[in-house]
Amino acid sequence: MFRARPEAGPATVEVLVEGVPVRVPEGASAAAAFLLAGPAAIRDTPVGGGPRAPFCLMGVCFDCLAEIDGVPNRQACMVTVAPGMRIARQRGAREALR
Numbered sequence: 104m105f106r107a108r109p110e111a112g113p114a115t116v117e118v119l120v121e122g123v124p125v126r127v128p129e130g131a132s133a134a135a136a137f138l139l140a141g142p143a144a145i146r147d148t149p150v151g152g153g154p155r156a157p158f159c160l161m162g163v164c165f166d167c168l169a170e171i172d173g174v175p176n177r178q179a180c181m182v183t184v185a186p187g188m189r190i191a192r193q194r195g196a197r198e199a200l201r
Protein backbone atom coordinates (compact mmCIF):
# COMPACT_ATOMS: atom_id res chain seq x y z
CA MET A 104 0.00 0.00 0.00
CA PHE A 105 2.82 2.42 0.84
CA ARG A 106 6.05 2.89 -1.10
CA ALA A 107 8.95 5.33 -1.02
CA ARG A 108 8.66 8.48 -3.11
CA PRO A 109 10.70 8.16 -6.33
CA GLU A 110 12.80 11.22 -5.51
CA ALA A 111 13.65 9.86 -2.06
CA GLY A 112 16.88 8.35 -3.40
CA PRO A 113 18.33 4.96 -2.59
CA ALA A 114 17.42 3.25 0.67
CA THR A 115 20.40 3.73 2.93
CA VAL A 116 19.34 2.71 6.45
CA GLU A 117 18.44 -0.80 7.53
CA VAL A 118 16.04 -1.17 10.45
CA LEU A 119 14.16 -4.13 11.90
CA VAL A 120 10.37 -3.93 11.75
CA GLU A 121 8.85 -6.74 13.78
CA GLY A 122 12.23 -8.46 13.46
CA VAL A 123 12.30 -8.25 9.66
CA PRO A 124 15.12 -6.22 8.04
CA VAL A 125 13.80 -3.29 5.96
CA ARG A 126 15.80 -0.68 4.07
CA VAL A 127 14.35 2.84 4.24
CA PRO A 128 15.46 6.27 3.08
CA GLU A 129 17.83 8.03 5.44
CA GLY A 130 15.90 10.60 7.48
CA ALA A 131 12.59 8.70 7.35
CA SER A 132 10.55 8.34 10.52
CA ALA A 133 10.08 5.03 12.31
CA ALA A 134 6.38 5.28 11.41
CA ALA A 135 7.26 5.59 7.72
CA ALA A 136 9.54 2.57 8.04
CA PHE A 137 6.69 0.62 9.59
CA LEU A 138 4.29 1.63 6.79
CA LEU A 139 6.87 0.74 4.13
CA ALA A 140 7.39 -2.66 5.77
CA GLY A 141 3.72 -3.45 5.30
CA PRO A 142 2.16 -4.47 8.64
CA ALA A 143 -1.38 -3.09 8.79
CA ALA A 144 -1.31 -1.93 12.41
CA ILE A 145 1.46 -0.53 14.57
CA ARG A 146 -0.44 -0.88 17.85
CA ASP A 147 -3.57 -2.28 19.44
CA THR A 148 -5.75 -0.13 21.66
CA PRO A 149 -5.51 -0.88 25.41
CA VAL A 150 -9.27 -1.25 25.99
CA GLY A 151 -10.81 -2.92 22.94
CA GLY A 152 -7.69 -4.24 21.24
CA GLY A 153 -8.56 -2.45 18.02
CA PRO A 154 -5.77 -2.10 15.45
CA ARG A 155 -4.31 1.35 14.81
CA ALA A 156 -1.92 2.68 12.19
CA PRO A 157 0.02 5.95 11.95
CA PHE A 158 -2.50 8.60 10.92
CA CYS A 159 -1.37 12.22 11.22
CA LEU A 160 2.41 11.61 10.94
CA MET A 161 3.05 14.87 12.80
CA GLY A 162 2.81 14.04 16.50
CA VAL A 163 -0.84 14.83 17.14
CA CYS A 164 -2.95 11.66 17.09
CA PHE A 165 -0.75 9.18 19.06
CA ASP A 166 -1.96 6.34 16.83
CA CYS A 167 1.68 5.48 16.06
CA LEU A 168 2.75 4.44 19.58
CA ALA A 169 5.31 1.68 19.20
CA GLU A 170 8.15 -0.05 20.95
CA ILE A 171 11.40 1.34 19.57
CA ASP A 172 14.70 -0.20 20.65
CA GLY A 173 12.88 -1.79 23.58
CA VAL A 174 11.29 1.45 24.81
CA PRO A 175 7.47 1.42 24.71
CA ASN A 176 5.09 4.35 24.11
CA ARG A 177 7.30 6.08 21.54
CA GLN A 178 5.58 8.21 18.92
CA ALA A 179 7.05 6.51 15.86
CA CYS A 180 6.28 9.45 13.59
CA MET A 181 8.53 11.69 15.72
CA VAL A 182 11.54 9.34 15.73
CA THR A 183 14.07 9.36 12.89
CA VAL A 184 15.37 5.95 11.88
CA ALA A 185 18.90 4.93 12.75
CA PRO A 186 20.86 1.92 11.50
CA GLY A 187 19.78 -1.24 13.33
CA MET A 188 16.79 0.39 15.03
CA ARG A 189 14.25 -2.16 16.26
CA ILE A 190 10.63 -1.11 15.71
CA ALA A 191 7.95 -3.36 17.15
CA ARG A 192 4.19 -3.26 17.31
CA GLN A 193 2.81 -2.21 20.69
CA ARG A 194 0.04 -4.40 22.01
CA GLY A 195 -2.21 -2.85 24.63
CA ALA A 196 -1.13 -0.49 27.39
CA ARG A 197 2.44 -0.22 28.62
CA GLU A 198 3.84 1.10 31.84
CA ALA A 199 4.94 4.71 31.82
CA LEU A 200 8.69 5.06 32.22
CA ARG A 201 9.94 7.04 35.19
Ligand code: FES
Binds near residue numbers: 134157159180
Ligand atom coordinates in the same frame (compact mmCIF):
# COMPACT_ATOMS: atom_id res chain seq x y z
S1 FES B 1 0.96 9.37 13.52
FE1 FES B 1 -0.15 10.77 14.72
S2 FES B 1 1.12 11.11 16.43
FE2 FES B 1 2.28 9.81 15.16
